[in-house]
Amino acid sequence: MKLNINGTEKEVNVEESMPLLWVLRDELNMTGTKYGCGVSYCGACSVMIDGIATRTCTLPVSAVVGKEITTIEGVSNDGNLTAVQRAWIQHQVPQCGYCQSGQILAAEALLDEIPEPTDSDIDAKMTNICRCGTYQRVRDAIHSAAKMRMQEAELLD
Ligand code: FES
Ligand code: FES
Incomplete structure (x- = not known):
């Protein structure tokens, strides 16, 4: 197939x-x-x-x-990291890293659906489990990525 x-x-x-x-x-x-x-x-x-x-x-x-x-x-285009990926690096989100590809995909989908999510939106949508407990950094990175995406969208206007 x-x-x-x-x-x-x-x-x-x-x-x-x-x-x-x-x-x-x-x-x-x-x-x-x-x-x-x-x-x-x-x-x-x-x-x-x-x-x-x-x-x-x-x-x-x-x-x-x-x-x-x-x-x-x-997830990235032509080798250019997405805002989510850059925010993940900026906030040093991963610890062991095992859950992080799933976390990043979930964050990309969340921001496509809700461009400026609240903490409650993030908690409701980000249902991925992290055994290392990176949840606060995931949340911080999503807020940063949301800002980056908005700035990039304004520059494109
Ligand atoms: S491996 Fe698929 S949800 Fe855990
Ligand atoms: S970073 Fe280790 S399980 Fe999430």
């Missing part, structure tokens, strides 16, 4: 029921998307499907045929 991943069409020969996470990691060697709980709880396996942050460890690959899949490998 054909998948649209990070703007490129990829052909995979797998069972329709195979979770997208394992197609990415084992078939396509895209290991930025992580395995944590395996039961759609922790968010380590999040990617964007048609712009919505989605857990992939229980998502059959057949469900995403014809959809736009964005993984951590494709």
